[in-house]
Amino acid sequence: MTNHVVLYEPLMPANTGNIARTCAGTNTVLDLIEPLGFQIDNKKMKRAGLDYWDRVEVRRHDDLADFLGKLGPQDELYLISKFSSRNYAEVDYSATEKNYYFVFGKETTGLPETFMREYEERNLRIPMSDNIRCYNLANSVAIVLLEALRQQHFAGLETTHHYENDKLKDNYQRSSRYERNLGGE
Numbered sequence: 001m002t003n004h005v006v007l008y009e010p011l012m013p014a015n016t017g018n019i020a021r022t023c024a025g026t027n028t029v030l031d032l033i034e035p036l037g038f039q040i041d042n043k044k045m046k047r048a049g050l051d052y053w054d055r056v057e058v059r060r061h062d063d064l065a066d067f068l069g070k071l072g073p074q075d076e077l078y079l080i081s082k083f084s085s086r087n088y089a090e091v092d093y094s095a096t097e098k099n100y101y102f103v104f105g106k107e108t109t110g111l112p113e114t115f116m117r118e119y120e121e122r123n124l125r126i127p128m129s130d131n132i133r134c135y136n137l138a139n140s141v142a143i144v145l146l147e148a149l150r151q152q153h154f155a156g157l158e159t160t161h162h163y164e165n166d167k168l169k170d171n172y173q174r175s176s177r178y179e180r181n182l183g184g185e
């Protein structure tokens with residue numbers, strides 16, 4: 001199983017840089033549908049993705065048709081759009097034999113209407129109030145991707161890690177002392 005974040009014609013380098021960082025941290029493939037609104041080595045994008053750009057698998061596609069033409073029978077496509085009335089959190093993303101492709105729209109105009117109509121039952125909404133027009137692109141990616149990963153039990157990711165300067169290390173020692181004391185030792 002592989003998760004893919006697909007960005008349709010992204011415009012803002014800082015968003016794509018942030019998304020690249022999230023993809024690097026979650027072993028997610030980043031698919032970019034051209035044209036992009038920036039050069040891939042743009043300083044702003046690198047700054048947003050810090051040192052992580054070379055740790056993410058990036059696949060570039062000439063256009064939407066090129067991307068769609070490469071999908072196979074095991075690939076599950078989801079279009080992430082506020083116009084849907086299907087809640088993204090109510091979909092099952094846990095089939096290990098499938099690859100999940102989450103397609104996000106351009107910062108200004110979202111996804112093309114024809115594409116959304118063609119795959120109508122595949123559109124998903126992130127619930128939100130009408131105080132805002134929509135969520136930020138990079139935040140939308142994190143919301144949907146982390147729900148898929150949660151359902152996949154964060155497979156392949158570290159749920160804990162030993163750090164040299166562990167800020168909670170003393171807490172662990174204190175709490176295990178506390179538990180020993182409760183046990184009457």
Ligand SMILES: C[S@@+](CC[C@H](N)C(=O)[O-])C[C@H]1O[C@@H](n2cnc3c(N)ncnc32)[C@H](O)[C@@H]1O
Nearest residue numbers: 080081082104105107109110125126134135140
């Ligand atoms: C800044 S929004 C662009 C909104 C654009 N005006 C539109 O009509 O979709 C960028 C992308 O974030 C995602 N997004 C933002 N808010 C969302 C929501 N509430 N539900 C689903 N996707 C959302 C969509 O993929 C959207 O295309």
